[in-house]
Amino acid sequence: MHLDHATSVTSDLDATRQFFVDVVGLTEGARPPFGVGGHWLYAGGRPVIHLVDSNLPHHPGRASPRIDHIAFRLDGGDEWQALLARLEAAGVAYRTADVPLSGEVQLFVALAPAVVMEFVTAARNVRRASF
Known part of the structure; x- marks a missing residue:
């Protein structure tokens, strides 16, 4: 079993997409025509992040924006x-940390x-810092 994808419902679709593409290094790829604004972002040929526009009609019981955090493992x-x-x-x-x-x-x-992003590595001698 492995993480298939995480979906982030966001009120700033463009800025969120830009972060994942320009900073995280994901690439935008094919996305089914769901009829709502969004992007699918890929790593290693797999769509790992699904972004959905939160400026849509509200669904009762579903907070927006939502996700506590997403974690990627770096090799x-x-x-x-x-x-x-x-x-x-x-x-x-x-x-x-x-x-x-x-x-x-x-x-x-x-x-x-x-939304909080977490990146994890078991690599030795990596720089620990805050910026």
């Missing part, structure tokens, strides 16, 4: 360093509106 130190460079170049604030007993490092980005 190595080079990928980690490249992410840090893109975040800093884009002026995106982040913080890192060590996962107790695991040797893993987490990086958190507060993505407006109200």
Whole structure:
């Protein structure tokens, strides 16, 4: 079993798409014609992030925007360093934390509106910082 995708319902579709494409490094790809605004963003040929416009008629019982956080696993130190460079170049604030007993490092980005991104790596000797 693996994470198939996460859906973010957002009031700023363009800014959210730009963050995932320009900073995270996903690519926009094919999306079925659902009849509502949105984007499907791909990593490794798979649509991992689905963005949906929250400026749609409200569905009772469904908060909008919504998602607590989404986590991506980065495989190595080079990928980690490249992410840090893109975040800093884009002026995106982040913080890192060590996962107790695991040797893993987490990086958190507060993505407006109200979505937190987490990136995790088990790579050794990666930079821990806040920006």
